[in-house]
Amino acid sequence: MRSEKHPIILAIESSCDDTAAAVLSGGELLSNITAQQIVHAKYGGVIPELASRKHQENIVAVVDEALKVSGKLAGDLDAIAFTQGPGLLGSLLVGVSYAKGLALALDIPLIAIDHMQAHILAHFIEDPKPAFPFLCLTVSGGHTQITRVDAPLEMTILGKTIDDAAGEAFDKTGKMLGLPYPAGPVIDRLSRQGVAKFKFTEPRVAELDFSFSGLKTSIKYFLRDQTALNPDFINQERENICASVQESIVKILLHKMEDAARKTGIKEIAIAGGVSANSALRTHFEARARDLGWRVYIPKLAYCTDNAAMIAMVAHFKYLAGEFADLNITPKVRQV
Ligand code: KG4
Numbered sequence: 513m514r515s516e517k518h519p520i521i522l523a524i525e526s527s528c529d530d531t532a533a534a535v536l537s538g539g540e541l542l543s544n545i546t547a548q549q550i551v552h553a554k555y556g557g558v559i560p561e562l563a564s565r566k567h568q569e570n571i572v573a574v575v576d577e578a579l580k581v582s583g584k585l586a587g588d589l590d591a592i593a594f595t596q597g598p599g600l601l602g603s604l605l606v607g608v609s610y611a612k613g614l615a616l617a618l619d620i621p622l623i624a625i626d627h628m629q630a631h632i633l634a635h636f637i638e639d640p641k642p643a644f645p646f647l648c649l650t651v652s653g654g655h656t657q658i659t660r661v662d663a664p665l666e667m668t669i670l671g672k673t674i675d676d677a678a679g680e681a682f683d684k685t686g687k688m689l690g691l692p693y694p695a696g697p698v699i700d701r702l703s704r705q706g707v708a709k710f711k712f713t714e715p716r717v718a719e720l721d722f723s724f725s726g727l728k729t730s731i732k733y734f735l736r737d738q739t740a741l742n743p744d745f746i747n748q749e750r751e752n753i754c755a756s757v758q759e760s761i762v763k764i765l766l767h768k769m770e771d772a773a774r775k776t777g778i779k780e781i782a783i784a785g786g787v788s789a790n791s792a793l794r795t796h797f798e799a800r801a802r803d804l805g806w807r808v809y810i811p812k813l814a815y816c817t818d819n820a821a822m823i824a825m826v827a828h829f830k831y832l833a834g835e836f837a838d839l840n841i842t843p844k845v846r847q848v
Pocket residue numbers: 528651652653654655678679680682683694695696697700785786787788789790791816817818
């Protein structure tokens with residue numbers, strides 16, 4: 513029996529290197545399965561060709577598992593949602609094609625989801641949920657942006673990175689320090705044993721946009737100069753370098769968020785994306801929240817990193833709004 517208000521939705525996420533599927537019933541999460549691809553670690557970054565091949569290998573088992581855990585059968589589903597973009601073309605194609613096949617076979621509607629919108633609506637999977645309007649800082653390996661959110665499907669991007677993403681700044685620094693990929697969590701851990709004693713200048717970027725390439729360059733030259741003086745500099749100072757870089761990245765993010773909150777007068781502040789796992793980012797935001805009267809929302813880690821529950825959440829709102837996709841839909845590699 514199809515339900516207009518309590519749809520049962522299967523969502524698929526395959527934009528980058530994780531294959532994920534989730535089932536949501538009437539807005540309540542029943543299952544959330546993610547198969548991570550460890551194959552990329554030894555290359556120091558995601559290899560697109562390998563990612564799409566792994567998605568092909570994983571997708572059937574991941575969807576089967578999501579249905580099994582949810583206790584639902586394919587025949588119970590009201591709609592199939594998939595990540596349309598942004599992401600890697602080969603990876604997206606696996607999810608889009610699989611979703612189309614399933615929608616055709618089951619004769620149910622398709623819902624196309626924007627991955628960035630999904631990171632933001634991850635805040636609606638569990639309580640506490642931000643009140644509208646709120647500002648969301650989305651920080652991941654691929655994106656850094658501040659969005660004003662007036663309703664579940666009404667969002668305006670106020671600022672974004674003009675070069676690298678915040679997660680990339682962590683990962684590229686890690687590469688220079690000889691740390692494994694992805695370096696963000698490793699830098700976070702090492703920073704706890706270090707002191708932010710090295711200073712890097714904060715970039716001047718117009719309005720609410722971000723830039724991390726200048727920081728990357730100054731870290732590179734700093735390491736080059738220090739290593740010329742002391743070849744063992746990185747080994748001796750690794751924890752302090754990590755703490756210093758981490759503090760610089762967090763300050764860039766925090767200062768822009770303060771500007772955005774001041775300009776809009778909004779005090780509901782949400783943080784999303786993989787970098788929101790960073791402990792310094794959390795501590796600094798919570799401290800500023802106390803000073804400025806913000807209410808800060810950070811979802812639990814499983815909903816911050818790429819997952820299908822967040823795709824299902826957007827799909828729920830789109831289903832209620834009657835926003836369905838045609839079978840001739842194609843992936844969107846870039847955000848529009
Ligand atoms: O959202 P996500 O899982 O995937 C993308 O859509 O990119 O984010 C992954 C990024 C990586 O750059 C990783 O280094 C970073 O999030 N990351 C962290 C931490 N945990 C993950 N960065 C800093 N501190 C962390 N604890």
